[in-house]
Amino acid sequence: MALLEIRSLSKVYQRDSQAIPVFENIDLDIDTGEFLVLMGPSGSGKTTLLNLIAGLDEPTTGAIIVGGEEVTAMSRRQLAAWRSDHVGFIFQLYNLLPVLTAYQNVELPLLLTHLSKKERREHVMTALDVVGLSDRADHFPRQLSGGQEQRVAIGRAIVSDPTLILADEPTGDLDAKSADEILTLMQRLNREFDKTILLVTHDQRAAERGEAIMHLDKGVLTR
Amino acid sequence: MKYARLVWVNLIRNKRRTILTTLSVATALFLFVALRSVNTTLEEARHVGSESRMVVRNAISVVFTLPEAYYSWISTVPGVRRVTWGNWFHGIYQDPRDFFPSFAVDVDGYFAIYPEMVIPEDQEQAFRRERTAAMVGTGLMERFGWRLGQTIGLTSLIYSPEQAWPFTIRAVYTPLPGWTDEAFYFHYDYLYEMSDWVQPGWYVLELDDASLAATVAETIDEHYENSRYATRTETERAFQSGLVSMYGNVGLLMNAVGIAVFFAILMVAANAMMMAARERTGEVAVLKTLGFSDRLLFGLVLAEAATITAIGGVLGVIGAKLLFEGTNFQGAGLLPGFEVKLSTAIVGMAIAILLGLISGLVPAWQAARLPVAQTLRRVA
Ligand SMILES: Nc1ncnc2c1ncn2[C@@H]1O[C@H](COP(=O)(O)OP(=O)(O)OP(=O)(O)O)[C@@H](O)[C@H]1O
Ligand SMILES: [Mg+2]
Numbered sequence: 001m002a003l004l005e006i007r008s009l010s011k012v013y014q015r016d017s018q019a020i021p022v023f024e025n026i027d028l029d030i031d032t033g034e035f036l037v038l039m040g041p042s043g044s045g046k047t048t049l050l051n052l053i054a055g056l057d058e059p060t061t062g063a064i065i066v067g068g069e070e071v072t073a074m075s076r077r078q079l080a081a082w083r084s085d086h087v088g089f090i091f092q093l094y095n096l097l098p099v100l101t102a103y104q105n106v107e108l109p110l111l112l113t114h115l116s117k118k119e120r121r122e123h124v125m126t127a128l129d130v131v132g133l134s135d136r137a138d139h140f141p142r143q144l145s146g147g148q149e150q151r152v153a154i155g156r157a158i159v160s161d162p163t164l165i166l167a168d169e170p171t172g173d174l175d176a177k178s179a180d181e182i183l184t185l186m187q188r189l190n191r192e193f194d195k196t197i198l199l200v201t202h203d204q205r206a207a208e209r210g211e212a213i214m215h216l217d218k219g220v221l222t223r
Numbered sequence: 224m225k226y227a228r229l230v231w232v233n234l235i236r237n238k239r240r241t242i243l244t245t246l247s248v249a250t251a252l253f254l255f256v257a258l259r260s261v262n263t264t265l266e267e268a269r270h271v272g273s274e275s276r277m278v279v280r281n282a283i284s285v286v287f288t289l290p291e292a293y294y295s296w297i298s299t300v301p302g303v304r305r306v307t308w309g310n311w312f313h314g315i316y317q318d319p320r321d322f323f324p325s326f327a328v329d330v331d332g333y334f335a336i337y338p339e340m341v342i343p344e345d346q347e348q349a350f351r352r353e354r355t356a357a358m359v360g361t362g363l364m365e366r367f368g369w370r371l372g373q374t375i376g377l378t379s380l381i382y383s384p385e386q387a388w389p390f391t392i393r394a395v396y397t398p399l400p401g402w403t404d405e406a407f408y409f410h411y412d413y414l415y416e417m418s419d420w421v422q423p424g425w426y427v428l429e430l431d432d433a434s435l436a437a438t439v440a441e442t443i444d445e446h447y448e449n450s451r452y453a454t455r456t457e458t459e460r461a462f463q464s465g466l467v468s469m470y471g472n473v474g475l476l477m478n479a480v481g482i483a484v485f486f487a488i489l490m491v492a493a494n495a496m497m498m499a500a501r502e503r504t505g506e507v508a509v510l511k512t513l514g515f516s517d518r519l520l521f522g523l524v525l526a527e528a529a530t531i532t533a534i535g536g537v538l539g540v541i542g543a544k545l546l547f548e549g550t551n552f553q554g555a556g557l558l559p560g561f562e563v564k565l566s567t568a569i570v571g572m573a574i575a576i577l578l579g580l581i582s583g584l585v586p587a588w589q590a591a592r593l594p595v596a597q598t599l600r601r602v603a
Contacts, residue, residue, distance in 0.1 A: 047600070056512060057596035077516055084514025091599070095509045099232040109513045111225050156513070 003163060003196050004030040004053065009062030011048055022048050023219040026062070032163075035190040035197045037210035044216045046200045050166050053198070054087050055079040067163060084112045088157030088195075090167040094149040096141040102128065102152045103137040109160040127159040128152075130193075131185060147178025154185060158195070165189065165197045171206055183209045226519075230526050237499065241531060244495040248535025248578065249542065251488035252571050256543035258481045259567045275433040276336065278462035279426040279443055282453035285311075288422045289452050297426055300442050302435035307332030308423035310414060314377035314388070314407060316367060323363055325377065325407040327414035329423075336429050339402040346371070346394035354413045356393035362404030364395055371395060377407075382418050427459070492535075493582035496528045500586030507590045508598035517591040524590045528583025529576055536575025540568045 006028040013020040022045035030036055040046050051057040053064055055071045064071045066086060074082060096105045106127050110120045128134045131151040141149050150170060157165055167186065171179035187209055189195045199210055207213050214223045234241050279297065281287035288310070298306045307329045314325035330351055334342070342350070342358065350356045359369065369375060369392055376387035390409055398404045415421055430439060440456035447454045507520055544563040546552070552561050 048596075051596040051599075054512065056599075077518070080511065080514050080516040082514075083512065087512075087514075089512045091509075095505070095599075097232075097506055097509070099236045100229075104228070104232075108510070111229075112514050112519075117225070 002029040003032040003034075003067055004028070004198075005063075005065040006053075007063045007065070009049075009052065009064065010060045011045065011052065011057075012060045021219060023216065023221070026221045028214075028221060028223070030196060030198065032196055033190070033194050035187070035209075035211045036199070037207040037213045038198060038200045038216060039202065039207055039213060040216035042202075045219070046216055047168055049216065050168050050198065050200060053164075054089060054166055055083055084109060084160065086163045088160070088162040088165040090150070090153055090157050090165065090170045092169040092172040094141070094146070094153045096149055096152055096156075098141050101138050101140055102133060102144065102155075105141070105152055106155040106159050108156060113160065123159055124155075127155040130158065130189075131155040145178070146174050147181055150174065150178070150182055151185065154182070154189075158189060158193070163196060165195050167197065167199045169200055169202065171201065171203060179203070179206065226523060226526075230523060230530060233499070233503070233527055234530060240495055240499065244492050244531050245535040245538065247488045247491050248532045248575060249538035251485045251492075251578075252536045252539025252575055253543045254481050254485055254488075254539075255574065256540055256563055256567055256571050257547070259570070260543070260547065260561065260563045263564050263567060264561045274436070274458055274460060275430045276459040277428040277430060277436060277439060277456055278459050279428065279454050279456045280424075280462065282444070282455040285425065287452075288424050289426065289454065291422050293426065293447070293452075293454075294423075296446070297428065297443060300439060302431050302439045303428050304431050305332060305336055305429040306426055307336050308411070308426045309333070310411060310421070310424040312377075312382065312407075312409075312414065313380040315380065316375065316377055319380075321366075323366070323405050323407060324403070325379075325409075327411045328408050329411050333408070336427055339399045340396035341399065342394050342396045350394035353391065353393060354410055354416070355389060355391055356409065357390040358394040358396055358408045359392055360404035360406050361395060361397055363407060364392075366405065382414065382421070388417065425462075428456075489578055489582070492532065492578065493585075496531070496582045497586050499527075500524055500590060504590075504593060504598055505601075507593050508595045511593065511595045512599070520593075521587045521591040524587035525580060525583040528586070529579030532575045532579030532582070533572070536572050536578075539575070540571045544568060 006026055009026040010024040011022045012024075013022065026049070038046050038049070048057065052059050053066070053071070055064075055074065059072055062072070069082065071079070071082065096102075097108070100108070103124055106124045107120055110123055113120075115123065125134065125137070128137055131154050133148060133151055133155065136144060136148060136152075139148075141152070144152065154170075165186075170186075171182050174182065183206055186197060186199065190197050197210075199206070201207055212223065214221060279289065279293070281289055294306060294308065297303060309329070310327040312325040312327050314323075315321075316323075334340075334347065340358075340360075346358075350358050357375075363369075367375075371392055371394075374389055374391045376389050378384060378387050382388075396404075411423075428439065430436060436458055443456045444454050510520060511517075540563075547561060547563055
């Protein structure tokens, strides 16, 4: 069953009077539990597509439906609530809040829920355990290595148990060994926890960890 | 409450800026409380004087005097029960900047008319008996560390300023509420004896009935209208407010300067809030990807700004209250009963919080409207 359905999606940026089309009429289905890799040259629109799926940006035309809900028809407020429930986002530069500890960073999405402090604690510790950083809960981002920071960011992305994980070049800033650990972790999330993952990467080796590879080039998506 | 930590960590991430902003808000509020308290105290001072006491002064100005001969005629005016008089001595003890009010008074008549000063019986007798005796308020005794029985020298800015006048402190009075505890009184006779020429600065009348004030004033002022020393008779309350209004004009100026400084400080605070928010647009965008709503982020930024100004406000308001009341400040005797009113403290706190909300409004709005995709692109 398709978790994610993208229908005739187009994105055209407008800079001054000039129209910059990124892609036009893209169609794509992603099934629940799939681990899909998206590749493509720089500037081809991979980040743009991810942002659209997460409801962080609006398409020019077309529709995105996730789990039966039409994301592209939601208000800003509905989108925020929807993201909180269904999407985990992982960035190339981790984007942890430097003033919060690993624990507190992972806890952030749970603040939006009705969970009690105790319940939040259980969830956070579970997430930190999955990413292998239970012993670093009280460390601040600057006290962690890049790989560890990215693992905290993954912990933050999975803590509220979202359906969909979107990762934009999560290993782009890491050395080979750390990158490998991150990819193994993501594979585990997919296999063990049944997470649907869309991974953007430039790295062929990383791409091989996924179940299928798509290419976005010159506005055309091929699977 | 679960968001409190988020607000807090943002406040302490740039401690120096937060502390400076908080202190500038505290200064603004301190200023506000001080200035407003001067005004409310002046306002109160207008009500200190009794309605059944009147003051006859020189029509031109309080700094001009009145003939001694007026005493007998004024005493005969219907409705006047008692008359006494006093003079402004402008005495200085050691340091001219250490101002306090000093008066030469008609000792016999004065005590009868002014029940606001409480004096032990034996001290009153001792004060009356001795020409060079002085009666001093408890506050002034404390200020200069004087003792009962001590002889001190005052120089006057008005009478033979080249020499020091010896006085022996024979009485210490305790004021009733609203009366200054920093005044210095001595015998008019002593002043008279030691000066080439002196006459009363003003007369104080006690009326049979406060309702006679207008008639009495009219009778006296009409009687002396065309004389060399025309009079102006007013209730003591009006006289007091005339005295304090000299101070009051200063108050007005202080207010103008104060308001200017106050707003300058507000700008500083608002600017600091904006800077703090601008540095964190990337983090705001990240929070939005996690599902933080526009409304929540708006609230968080506002809360941050309001926390700073509320803390600053509390420091400023409490600081002013403790400082003025702890030191028993009374504006060198000109502002007896100086008090930071509860209403002033409340208005001050309201201003502080309002200031926080206003200075936080723009950054909060910006945070709420922040376009996530573009911002993330800029940050990454
Ligand atoms: N706000 C914008 N206004 C105008 N053009 C934009 C805007 N955002 C992105 N673009 C353009 O859209 C195109 C796609 O950008 P996008 O970031 O999605 O590419 P990408 O595939 O993620 O590239 P990379 O691999 O370098 O991350 C680029 O040509 C970019 O310059
Ligand atoms: Mg990109």
